[in-house]
Structures are given as C-alpha cells and as structure tokens.
Amino acid sequence: MGGGVHRAVDLETGAQGMTRGSNTLGGVAQHFTLLAVRCARCERRGRLRINHLLKEHGPDIPMPDLRQRLAQDCPKREAALYERCDVFFPEIGAN
Numbered sequence: 001m002g003g004g005v006h007r008a009v010d011l012e013t014g015a016q017g018m019t020r021g022s023n024t025l026g027g028v029a030q031h032f033t034l035l036a037v038r039c040a041r042c043e044r045r046g047r048l049r050i051n052h053l054l055k056e057h058g059p060d061i062p063m064p065d066l067r068q069r070l071a072q073d074c075p076k077r078e079a080a081l082y083e084r085c086d087v088f089f090p091e092i093g094a095n
C-alpha cells in the first residue's frame with residue numbers, strides 16, 4: 001500500500017491521447033450511428049447498428065476487444081492464426 005505517486009503518469013498519458021473518446025464503443029457512438037465493419041481475411045463487410053452493439057457489449061468495451069468479438073462471427077474464426085479472420089473498422093482510425 002501507499003504507492004500512488006506513479007499513477008500521475010497514467011493520468012497524463014490518458015489525457016494527451018488524441019483519439020481519446022473513440023477508443024471505446026461509447027466514444028464511437030457519439031460520432032456514428034452505424035459502424036462500418038470489414039474483414040481483412042474474408043468477404044465479410046457491412047454496417048452494424050451501434051445502438052444494437054451498445055446493448056450487447058456496453059459502452060465501455062474497447063474497440064480492439066470489440067474487433068475480436070465481431071471476428072467470432074466470421075467463417076474463418078477457427079482457422080490457423082495466420083489466416084484467421086481479422087475484423088477492422090475502416091471509418092475509424094483509432095484501432
């Protein structure tokens with residue numbers, strides 16, 4: 001106990017992030033109503049309603065985590081690592 005000083009560093013890094021606010025689903029929801037989703041490995045592409053995603057995953061889920069969850073819906077999710085599906089969000093630069 002008693003070691004709280006280094007915390008200040010974390011706060012500073014968090015505050016300076018230019019993409020702060022768009023790294024979570026809740027942040028993205030402030031700018032978009034539909035989330036464009038594409039997969040780097042298969043033909044999958046589309047748009048998901050952010051309202052629906054919020055209900056399912058909550059506003060605090062980080063976008064990288066959401067990518068992984070969405071990739072679970074892909075046909076190649078169980079392929080070998082080097083050819084496994086990898087979902088990304090082309091309209092959001094923060095991932």
Ligand SMILES: [Zn+2]
Pocket residue numbers: 039040041042043044074075076085086
């Ligand atoms: Zn895919």
